[in-house]
Amino acid sequence: MTKRMELLSPAGDPTKLRIALAFGADAVYGGVSHFSLRTRSSKEFSPQTFGEAIAYAHTLDKKVYVTANGFPFNSQIKLFENHLAQMRDLSPDAFIVSSVGATRLAKKIAPDIPIHLSTQANVLNTLDAEAYFDLGVKRIIAAREASLKDLEAIKAALPTLEIETFVHGSMCFAYSGRCLISSLQTGRAANRGSCANDCRLPYKIFVENPETKTLLRVEESEEGSYIFNAKDLNMIAHLKTIAESGAVDSVKIEGRTKSGYYVACATKAYRTALDDIENGRFEPPRYLSELATAKNRGFTDGFLIKRPFEKNADQNLATSQSDGTRQVTAIVGEDGETFRALGSIATREEMEVLAPPQSKIALADNERGQIYKRGDQLFLRLRQIVTTSGKSLNEIHSGNPNAVLLPTPLPPYSFARKSAV
DSSP: OOOOOOOEESSSSHHHHHHHTTTTTTTTEOSSSSSOOOOOTTTTHHHHHHHHHHHHHHHOOOOOEOOOOOOOGGGGHHHHHHHHHHHHHTOSSEEEEEEEEHHHHHHOOOTTEEEEGGGGOOOOSSSHHHHHTTTOOOOEEOOOTHHHHHHHHHHHHHHTSSSEEEEEEOOSSSSSGGHHHHHHHSSSSSSOOOOOOOOOOOOOOEEEEETTTOEEOOOOOOOGSSSTOEEEEEGGGGGGHHHHOOOOOOEEEOTTSOOHHHHHHHHOOOHHHHHHHHHOOOOHHHHHHTTSSSOOEEEEEEETSSGGGGGSSOOSSSSOOOBSEEEEEEEEEEEEEEESSSOEEEOEEEEEEEEOTTTTOOOOSSEEEEEEEEEEEEEEEESSSTTTTTTTESSEOOTOOOOOOOSOOTTTTTEEEEOOO
């Protein structure tokens, strides 16, 4: 029997959290402070706004997992303890931690809050899984190097231990994020939440004559410069196999620092795929086409199905530039009646609409514009660009803070987009 798996999406800020939930996530993960392993995104939440976000998710019967997966120094243990206590009082659905000591501390401070073990702990065998399970861990977020057979073995040995695995998003060049390149080159510690993404840079290679100390540059083809640059993970074509294994309880999308559109696009694609599996149909080309609309570095299916040494197409050696097939032009506001420009929009220009799944949308044709369907795709075309202040424009561009009136309401956090070609 195919297993129903939780869909877990990134929540980099309050708006992205709402986008993820609107587009079909069962749960989201995010955090506050430098213990969150994404210091840039964690600064988008204060304890107050994070508490409000948790409360909002709970009104929808959705879950929020707190990322407290940094590695504190001795001098920060008390600070870490205070942080866990502060997060405990917000009533999250789990703590995500990365080590034995953090697990014990979290159990002491918040005995009623489940513990999820971060992928930073590198669990990929029953030996480590059992050790953490005995410490009280409810769920392991498996190392990205683990195979599906590894996860099946862990589930067979520990049936009540939940297993979560990444299925989409950026891949770290290092072993489950255990990287020191950023620390070496910029002083920014990857395992303390401030990775500088040095692996995405182009590198030049030199050889040295030991006698003369002469440095000679090694000539290489242009596509060989990005020697550390991994492609992005995309496991959607294997989602049915993962579900049928019965080993995985939650599938996770990476990307707390990525755009709201990325969160919407990836969440909707995986939500649709999971629902289709449950309903007896599965159409990977359709989901893959949708995922390609968001910026990416090319896709790889990682190591869950095949071992690393069996693959040779997991790196993008040509460029670290992220590109997608669509350019995002607008996001609909929380009121559903207006949008804010994220790109250039001109009157009479056709734009696709990406709306949350199962949305009921009324079509329209009036003086402001049209909302219409062609096949299964929804489109928006404006006859007038009228702001809420009454100003009429022929075009509008990203950065313009004025909200623009829609021809008819659309679901909050829907996006408009056009071809990037």
